[in-house]
Amino acid sequence: MRVSPILKSWFWAWVSRRAPRAASVRLRHKSIYVLPTAQGWGFLLVIALLWVLGTNYENNLILGATFLLLSLMVVSVVHAFRNLSGLTLSVVRTHPAFAGEFAEFDVLLEAAPGSRHDALRLGWDRLLMIEADVPAGAQRSVALSHKARRRGWLVPERLRIQSVYPLGFFRAWSWVQLDGAALVYPAPRPTDLSPQSRISHDEGTELSRENQEEFQGFRVYQAGSPLAHVAWKHYAREQGMHLKDYSGYQSEQVWLDWDALPGLDQESRLSRLCYWAVAYGKTSAQFGLRLPGQTVAQGGGTAHQRAVLKALAVYGLPEATAQGSGRNG
Helix, strand or coil, X not given: CCCCHHHHHHHHHXXXXXXXXXXXXXXXXXXXXXXXXXXXXXXXXXXXXXXXXXXXXXXXXXXXXXXXXXXXXXXXXXXXXXXXXXXXXXEEEEECEECCCEEEEEEEEECCCCCCEEEEEEECCHHHCXXXXXXXXXXXXXXXXXXXXXXXXXXXXXXXXXXXXXXXXXXXXXXXCECCCEEEECCCCCCCCCCEEECCCCCXXXXXXXXXXXXXXXXXXXXXXXXXXXXXXXXXXXXCCEEEEEEEECCCEEEEEHHHCCCCCHHHHHHHHHHHXXXXXXXXXXXXXXXXXXXXXXXXXXXXXXXXXXXXXXXXXXXXXXXXXXXXX
16 A cells, blocks of 8 residues: 555654654554454454354454453553553664664663563564563663664654554554764775875884884983983993983874875775774874864874774764754764
8 A cells, every 4th residue: 555645644743743853752542553463353253253143143252352351451551551651762872884884872771660561572673673581679770773864963763663562453653753963974984095194204214203113323311310321331331420311203194085085086095094093093103184164183092093083984964963863972
């Protein structure tokens, strides 16, 4: 059955009005829907046949069994609804991902006072839904995955939460829009063309006294210098007080440069720069990023690498999109 696009758009607008986007959402009667499952429809058909049979043959035993089964269905509706009612959902943390992978959202489930919630299934994709139980008065954190199709801020649409508790005759479900955004980096693309320019083209010719590795010679003693560096053999030969001079090569310093990748479109350049940002993040090199109109100063460590990857993720996006709709990530 094909649904009209206009009718479909009206329906989702109606759902959004009943359950608007929020940082924390509590399921209430206006946002919970209940319908029979396939097993439920089959069970209702059996009840109808029993009622017809009992009426035709005026058999009170069959009619009694019919009404008993019907009351069981009614009770199942109430329990299916109460299994979702009062449950609170909120995004507590998001995890960055690369385009083409899955971004993770840590969602906190909090039980309603005096209630427990059993056999819950939730997720954005029907194939990636997970199951969870929330004991009475307790909380449960679950990690939900969402496909990250493009770089930037990933703001998921409607999260589906459902349950067929207790007997599987009815499915209770709700759509929730949580205020959370995950940062999606460009997909790293390996390249033989290195988008980098070193500070010193003669790598290893710059010396640093802070990184003392190689013996360079002697220099005149200065007051306060460590005695361990004194050239005692020279002093014993009455050649005066001298210090052993040590120096070492500075660590590698590079720029990941947009202009070093000519002939590529914007997304291809960002993917190549992302690849090298990941590669240099695994080394001790100091690296920075140069983009048109934007520069990330040189640095090292995990926090610096994330800053570089974030700049690549939001480059060229509208300001509102670049800042993200959520405050997580």
